Amino acid sequence: MTSRPFRSEPQPSDPKAVRRLVTDAEVFSGIEIGWAAELVEDTLKRGPAAGYHFLFADGTEDLEGYTCFGPIDGTDRRFDLYWIVVSPKAQGKGLGKRLLAESMRAARDLDARHMFIDTSTRPDYAPARALYEALGFVHMGTLIDFYSDGDGKALFGRKL
Numbered sequence: 001m002t003s004r005p006f007r008s009e010p011q012p013s014d015p016k017a018v019r020r021l022v023t024d025a026e027v028f029s030g031i032e033i034g035w036a037a038e039l040v041e042d043t044l045k046r047g048p049a050a051g052y053h054f055l056f057a058d059g060t061e062d063l064e065g066y067t068c069f070g071p072i073d074g075t076d077r078r079f080d081l082y083w084i085v086v087s088p089k090a091q092g093k094g095l096g097k098r099l100l101a102e103s104m105r106a107a108r109d110l111d112a113r114h115m116f117i118d119t120s121t122r123p124d125y126a127p128a129r130a131l132y133e134a135l136g137f138v139h140m141g142t143l144i145d146f147y148s149d150g151d152g153k154a155l156f157g158r159k160l
């Protein structure tokens, strides 16, 4: 697993690398995979005006993980964590924790006061929910059957 500092500037190879990473996670739908790549493409085109910030964990060969976060329009310095993904071969070694902790720090440097995360209630998202709670996020509620029958939206948040 990489111990290099994270990179915040997207590069032209990232849309493809993010698509692969998000596909390999085996929890996201085809539409969600497309959205993840689009956020990187949009930021490459429009820069910070796109409203998305990233941290990329570069491994020796491939991207090993990344996060995407940004301000929530119309709120007072509330940020959303849109994506956090670690490649299966790098999971369970602390990279997700480092990425989330650094994303919280980077958001604070952008004047964020709170961070929120939406996730699924499905069993395959249990590692993600455990990660959020390990870093002090509180489960604030669940929208039952939000994504589909039996698949709710769990809302997490914490003060930064």
Ligand SMILES: CC(C)(COP(=O)(O)OP(=O)(O)OC[C@H]1O[C@@H](n2cnc3c(N)ncnc32)[C@H](O)[C@@H]1OP(=O)(O)O)[C@@H](O)C(=O)NCCC(=O)NCCS
Pocket (backbone or CB within 6 Å): 025, 027, 084, 085, 086, 087, 090, 091, 092, 093, 094, 095, 096, 097, 098, 118, 119, 120, 124, 125, 126, 127, 128, 129, 130, 131, 132, 134
């Ligand atoms: C969620 C994810 C990013 C965690 O990344 P990771 O590098 O494996 O996580 P870490 O090794 O840093 O683990 C951090 C903490 O998360 C929790 N955790 C991680 N994997 C876990 C698992 N399989 N079961 C239970 N808890 C887990 C633990 O609390 C762990 O802390 P600990 O090791 O001190 O007990 C990774 O599993 C992933 O990419 N999953 C698929 C994509 C996804 O679900 N993203 C979130 C969408 S909302």
